[in-house]
Amino acid sequence: MIEEELREAFARHEEQAPPLDPLRRAIDALAARRRRRRTATRSGAAAVAMALALAVPVQLWRGDLLPSIPLVGSDSVAAAPTGPLNLLLLGLDQRGDMGDARADTIMLVHLPADGSAAYLVSIERDVAVEIPGEGRRKINGAYTVGGAQGARQVVERLTGVRVDAVAEVGFAALRPVIDALGPLPFCLPQRVTSQHTGRFYPAGCREHTGAEVEDLVRQRQGMPHGGYDRDRIGQRVLLGLVKKAGDRALLSDFGMVSRLASTPGITLHTGDLSLLGLAMRLDRVEAADVVGVSQPTFRPVTYDGWPYEQLDPQVAPELFAALRGDTMNEFVLLHPAWVIQK
Amino acid sequence: MTYEEFVNTRLGALARYAVMLTGDQHTAQDLVQETMVRVQLNWRRVARADAPERYVKRMMINQYVDWRRGSWLRRVFLRPDADEAVAVPVDHAQRTADRDHIWSLLATLPRQQRAALVLRYYEDLPDGEIAEMLGCTVGTARGYISKALTRLRESAERLSLGGVR
Structure with a gap:
């Protein structure tokens, strides 16, 4: 009865469909515009550029292990690893002594096996997790308790994703890196007032100095989505680094690479991965193919009187399954709200 | 199937489907437009799906359900929300x-x-x-x-x- 009414109502409103010719023209125009933008950010110097862009974790391994060996032309040293790779990037806010350091930015850098892209997947730092021997804690506490290894185990348990390498980057390390590269262009979707320095950053696109970036990536209070907004700023910074590194054709600037690699505040744990192989994998990724992914909304929840953040019960498992199954390209297509707009 | 063939044969059905989801012509247009731009830019990936049309319809559902949360929704909602505009019969x-x-x-x-x-x-x-x-x-x-x-x-x-x- 009501079912029949529904069928009729649907059928009756088919005539409301938007006219197809203008629709088609609008689609083509919009697609052409986005395609142009994509081409503009594509840069030939993808290789080392991309590595630098993954902010430092990557030049580290080059810096630590191969301080002065040019990557190009050294292809006989190692074969690029096959299969997808997941790197865990921990952004540390180290004020005071190391014992108090918390991992406030937690990001999985996923490199699919086909080398088509790099995905930066943020995990909000207030997400509730079980830490062995500690009970329920916020995920950023995992670093305080267990260091990089502890953070890695907790992330692996949460996501089911095997982590191939971990990079720790102190927020303070961003400043010298960006100072060396020159001001970093990126866009802020909303204005930000620093809780730490009192500085005011207007919404919109401009170039940011190292000191400004270091300040910005720390901001969380007073923003509509709290930690998510900070994660998104962090991702914008990384995307800006990708672009910058590409523009400067760092491929040929080994002095620059080794200077960056010796930045204090950066540590890389690679386990049994071949670092050179990893770097080679990144050679194939171009700036335009770096995709930032994060949960679009804050979902606060309270356990035992403490506020935590909750992962989307439906989409987060899909995201983790996509990371495990190496189908992130499908995921981002199906969940546009989770993708950071460049 | 090429993108052109897909659009030639399926755009009408997708536009009608968008009306059923959104309830009004303008929002439906935004929904189809936003989805189809992504389809065009990623056509090879979409074409690889077992049933491309089904796949695109799923993209549209996600876009629609994520509406309020996603960024393009913010843009769309500058106009009055269809949810609030429940017409009272006169x-x-x-x-x-x-x-x-x-x-x-x-x-x-x-x-x-x-x-x-x-x-x-x-x-x-x-x-x-x-x-x-x-x-x-x-x-x-x-x-x-x-x-x-x-x-x-x-x-x-x-x-x-x-x-x-």
């Missing part, structure tokens, strides 16, 4: 208004429930495929449908008791 067109009453009620449903009804009563999909399209379990999909139907029935009843019919 006397001079009582017959039409009566018939379209159910359409207005649809706008009061949560998006996932509305999407489930569209898949069941417009697309005529079985429960298993509805669940697949919504990315949930079959039980959850059935729950959406039965909750939505209950709500529609109750609203319709209230209205007829109020003497509108």
